[in-house]
Amino acid sequence: MxxxxxxxxxxxxxxxxxxxxxxxxxxxxxxxxxxxxxxxxxxxxxxxxxxxxxxxxxxxxxxxxxxxxxxxxxxxxxxxxxxxxxxxxxxxxxxxxxxxxxxxxxxxxxxxxxxxxxxxxxxxxxxxxxxxxxxxxxxxxxxxxxxxxxxxxxxxxxxxxxxxxxxxxxxxxxxxxxxxxxxxxxxxxxxxxxxxxxxxxxxxxxxxxxxxxxxxxxxxxxxxxxGGKSPVVVDSGINLQVAARRIIVGKWGCNNGQACIAPDYIVTTKDFAPKLVDSLKRELENFYGNNPLESKDLSRIVNSNHFARLIKLLDEDKVSGKIVLGGERDKTNLRIAPTILLDVSRDSLIMNEEIFGPLLPILTVDRVEESFDLINSGTKPLAAYLFTNNKKLKEHFVRTVSAGGLVVNDTTIHLAVPSLPFGGVGESGMGAYHxxxxxxxxxxxKAVVYRGFAGDASVRYPPYTKGKLRLLKALIGGGILSIIRALFGWSKA
Missing domain, CATH: 3.40.605.10 (Aldehyde Dehydrogenase; Chain A, domain 1)
Known part of the structure; x- marks a missing residue:
């Protein structure tokens, strides 16, 4: 029973x-x-x-x-x-x-x-x-x-x-x-x-x-x-504290990096990288304290499979020695601290798949303009970000970087603008909404054309004559002078 x-x-x-x-x-x-x-x-x-x-x-x-x-x-x-x-x-x-x-x-x-x-x-x-x-x-x-x-x-x-x-x-x-x-x-x-x-x-x-x-x-x-690997290009000569805060809230303040438009990696110059790292460290401590694993303002990793995937990225030999902040993890509670890595190898796992978590690699180049070629050498991202006060660099960024959406001097905020389409390009998606x-x-x-019964021209109907051909070609060409010439030759039809 x-x-x-x-x-x-x-x-x-x-x-x-x-x-x-x-x-x-x-x-x-x-x-x-x-x-x-x-x-x-x-x-x-x-x-x-x-x-x-x-x-x-x-x-x-x-x-x-x-x-x-x-x-x-x-x-x-x-x-x-x-x-x-x-x-x-x-x-x-x-x-x-x-x-x-x-x-x-x-x-x-x-x-x-x-x-x-x-x-x-x-x-x-x-x-x-x-x-x-x-x-x-x-x-x-x-x-x-x-x-x-x-x-x-x-x-x-x-x-x-x-x-x-x-x-x-x-x-x-x-x-x-x-x-x-x-x-x-x-x-x-x-x-x-x-x-x-x-x-x-x-x-x-x-x-x-x-x-x-x-x-x-x-x-x-x-x-x-x-989604995809959304890059952040950081130029020198900017308000570094504001830039760092906006990068942090876009990365860790959006679901602890588990967001399709979260910054995936940073590109900056070798000379500027130490200043950027120091600023990110200060602001991360201000936001999440000395022990971010206990912060109530950070989401956890969604499940054990994603946790294991992120730890694999972090513990790869090419990557593990590059950590300049963070790296702590709590497997029981599925938490990983905000982690910054400097000068990771470009052929590492972390640089060849979407991270979708709280890990942020920083790559360095000699000149900031080189970052655009680096971005374009990979698959097209869902979003790309640039921090600069250089007008020409902004124009070059918009003109040359292909991504679903771009933001200058902030991250992720284009998602909140309903008058803009939101979607990807290439491997980051197709179509858009919002x-x-x-x-x-x-x-x-649906295309709809309305006509009455007046103005029915015989030129479109057989028998097809040379005169009709001249007039139709003129009509299709759209030139008024051509139409007049075709009409003058009508008697030859």
Missing amino acids: AVEEEKQTAKPVFDEEAASALAKELRATFASAKTRSYQWRVSQLKSLLKLTTSNEPAIVDALRSDLSKPELESQVYEISMLKNSCKLALKELRNWMKPEKAKTSITTFPSSAEIVSEPLGVILIISAWNYPFLLSLDPVVGAIAAGNAVVLKPSELAPATSSLLAKLVGEYMDSSSIRVVEGAVAETSALLEQKWDKICYTGNGRVGRIVMTSAAKHLTPVLLEL GKFSFDAFSHK
Whole structure:
């Protein structure tokens, strides 16, 4: 009897069959046109805002459970940013939905044209563990603002936040159109076997390739935000204290380095490196004290696997002797102190994979301009940063360094500017979102031309004569003089 009861109460497995059923259910909802209306979109954005506002303590607790994330970081970098995304979408949605007028040419005269934004259909969003609340729901804002149905797959590496999202989305959002699927590799694989109208994935390049391969089977477009080794170039002649503080908050103040746009390494000149190291040491002590392993203002490493990966980078023979600050670790509590390394070998592991943790190598060059060639010799990063007062160096940086986004004299703040696209280039990703870019990312820009029945020119119809050919070539060429000449030769047709 007990066995029978256990079978009945066991959690159903989300397999390929269940994934197919879910996709069909949401596709039927989308086909009903329910999600296309302005009213539905507004109602869901308001519900998402209410979900966030009414559950801040629970969200903070979940993030603390998953990452030991300080409350300030949870409030500023996750909760407030999600609220702002909802508020902006609510404010601008009517304008975003309006057709955009487009110019027509003389070849279609008389006519008018416009670009209509229509929803793509059913969207799959696969989220990351490092900002598990924001990176789960921020793409959802764009997807529902654009009028789509959505399946959200939160990261299993942030289980408390994943569970909370499943609960809250089920309570606050329209379950016929917006669903959460929890689970790990098996559940994600089952979802990826289905046909979606777009897939949004945030994570690493290895999984990004798997997502893209699965999407290719159905010719499904993808938005990939993949990270990379984001460099910081530091010139001399700057306010060194301010620069050091901004580098620190971008590196260790953003999830203890576990952020896709966190500074991954620094490049500076040999002469300036000692001053930079000293300044970073002073400010790190001011922020996190003499024993940063005990600081409540630093997140822990997400799990033992990532902890072991970071220790492997740190303990490599080419690297271990290069530590100038930090290196302490606490395996029991999954903590690693902010660590600075100077002049590590460029062929070391730490310089050939994204660090995604509290380790910060510093490379040195003879001239600061050499840093740009060094950056461009690797894969294109998600972000790149420059600290300088040199106008020509700023211009050279913007002109020559290819990255998803650039910031001059600060780090990571471009993420908070909703009028800018956020996304990668090359191996750091494809596509972009945030603000209207999120709406556009999940919309199809449909070209529409309107004509009446007047002005029907016989020149486009057979029989094709030399005169018609001259006139059509002139029309296509667009030159008024050519059109006049073609018209004068009309009698020869």
